[in-house]
Amino acid sequence: MNLIEKMLDGDKRSCAKLISTIENDGKDTEKIIKEIYPKTGNAHIIGITGPPGAGKSTLTDKLVKYLRNKDKKIGIIAVDPTSPFTGGALLGDRIRMNDHALDPNVFIRSMGTRGYLGGLAKQTRNTVKLLDAYGCDYIFIETVGVGQSEVDIVKAADTVVMVMVPGLGDDIQSIKAGIMEIGDVFAVNKSDLMGSERTATEINMMLDMSSNMDRRPPVVMVTANRNKNIDNLMNEIDKHLNYMEEKGLLSERRRSNFEDELINLVELEIKKMIVKETKSSGGIKQYAEKLLNREVDPYTIRDEILETINLK
Amino acid sequence: MSKRIRVLVAKPGLDGHDRGAKMIARSLRDAGMEVIYTGLRQSPEQIVAAAIQEDVDVIGMSILSGAHNHLFPKVIDLLKEQNAEDIIVIAGGVIPEEDIPALKEKGIKAVYTPGTPTKEIVEYIKNNVKE
Numbered sequence: 001m002n003l004i005e006k007m008l009d010g011d012k013r014s015c016a017k018l019i020s021t022i023e024n025d026g027k028d029t030e031k032i033i034k035e036i037y038p039k040t041g042n043a044h045i046i047g048i049t050g051p052p053g054a055g056k057s058t059l060t061d062k063l064v065k066y067l068r069n070k071d072k073k074i075g076i077i078a079v080d081p082t083s084p085f086t087g088g089a090l091l092g093d094r095i096r097m098n099d100h101a102l103d104p105n106v107f108i109r110s111m112g113t114r115g116y117l118g119g120l121a122k123q124t125r126n127t128v129k130l131l132d133a134y135g136c137d138y139i140f141i142e143t144v145g146v147g148q149s150e151v152d153i154v155k156a157a158d159t160v161v162m163v164m165v166p167g168l169g170d171d172i173q174s175i176k177a178g179i180m181e182i183g184d185v186f187a188v189n190k191s192d193l194m195g196s197e198r199t200a201t202e203i204n205m206m207l208d209m210s211s212n213m214d215r216r217p218p219v220v221m222v223t224a225n226r227n228k229n230i231d232n233l234m235n236e237i238d239k240h241l242n243y244m245e246e247k248g249l250l251s252e253r254r255r256s257n258f259e260d261e262l263i264n265l266v267e268l269e270i271k272k273m274i275v276k277e278t279k280s281s282g283g284i285k286q287y288a289e290k291l292l293n294r295e296v297d298p299y300t301i302r303d304e305i306l307e308t309i310n311l312k
Numbered sequence: 313m314s315k316r317i318r319v320l321v322a323k324p325g326l327d328g329h330d331r332g333a334k335m336i337a338r339s340l341r342d343a344g345m346e347v348i349y350t351g352l353r354q355s356p357e358q359i360v361a362a363a364i365q366e367d368v369d370v371i372g373m374s375i376l377s378g379a380h381n382h383l384f385p386k387v388i389d390l391l392k393e394q395n396a397e398d399i400i401v402i403a404g405g406v407i408p409e410e411d412i413p414a415l416k417e418k419g420i421k422a423v424y425t426p427g428t429p430t431k432e433i434v435e436y437i438k439n440n441v442k443e
Contacts, residue, residue: 101361
């Protein structure tokens with residue numbers, strides 16, 4: 001497969017083509033990942049998440065600019081939602097990142113979620129592997145605009161930057177479970193707007209309430225579109241990685257992320273097996289029919305299905 | 313999961329009106345395509361670089377400023393330089409009828425002027441993107 005060789009050689013078009021193959025779940029996906037896997041594991045993977053309109057793309061753009069001054073090679077995966085009705089998507093994160101379009105050491109790829117609900121696209125993790133093998137020092141994953149519970153980024157990134165803005169609700173919002181729990185670094189963007197100090201205070205108070213935390217996430221005030229305090233934010237991101245490395249937490253986090261990834265992979269295969277093995281006897285539909293008529297209970301049928309694929 | 317058609321919608325040059333481009337982007341999205349919108353004031357170089365990284369099947373450009381005879385062919389030339397002439401390039405905007413034949417000869421596959429039903433553009437893309 002000479003696309004892989006060309007990609008490893010730094011060819012952008014080959015890298016883009018390989019991402020498409022993976023994204024379309026092409027039959028070569030496995031082959032590609034198998035071949036590049038030994039070359040992965042070198043990039044620092046940074047998740048940028050937060051509500052829609054918080055400034056995730058603009059902030060990513062500025063962080064990348066900062067890192068390019070230090071001559072780092074950067075990959076960006078920008079995820080936007082796919083329509084559940086038509087399957088189409090409008091991917092607009094590039095608008096804020098056009099300054100990097102011609103930089104040979106920045107690769108930007110927009111992805112639609114394609115039905116995946118956790119804030120990432122279905123193939124985000126494999127795309128990260130590709131960009132890692134491609135030689136990126138840093139890979140940014142910008143999630144869709146999140147609400148309260150799209151927390152999958154924590155399973156895909158080494159460091160999660162939670163981007164908040166003033167005016168999104170009272171302090172109760174900040175102590176709810178879910179999205180506010182996953183930030184390793186908090187950025188209060190649009191800090192030139194009224195209420196930003198208060199937002200920062202609320203996040204700080206929330207963080208101070210947490211017990212059992214040997215590292216308290218920092219809160220950094222930034223104004224991305226004016227490039228204000230970006231160096232401090234990047235400094236905190238790097239500090240988080242150093243801390244994780246020193247304490248052995250990075251391997252721990254990556255290991256637990258791989259556990260999750262492996263379970264997903266196996267689950268997917270079992271699903272395919274079920275569809276395949278029950279096909280001759282009328283598919284999963286006939287089992288549903290039995291449930292509908294109250295002939296048997298769901299757990300008995302589960303065991304029956306597992307028997308057909310030789311798992312029980 | 314099957315292949316999705318990916319389209320880059322771009323506004324080359326210096327005109328500041330993108331309502332038409334947004335309309336097209338929306339229509340293509342509603343037709344089930346993944347549309348990457350680059351925003352205003354893009355250079356041909358930026359457009360081609362984005363198209364390559366995003367691995368799009370189609371580039372759709374919109375120009376209202378009158379610079380089409382300069383900017384559209386530039387994009388075609390740059391695609392050739394990158395061995396990416398398989399990407400279909402279509403264009404729209406305020407383009408005089410008499411300019412269209414030369415643009416097509418240069419390699420712009422279709423040119424749409426004001427009043428074109430968006431359905432026509434959707435059909436063209438669906439019929440011409442290879443599986």
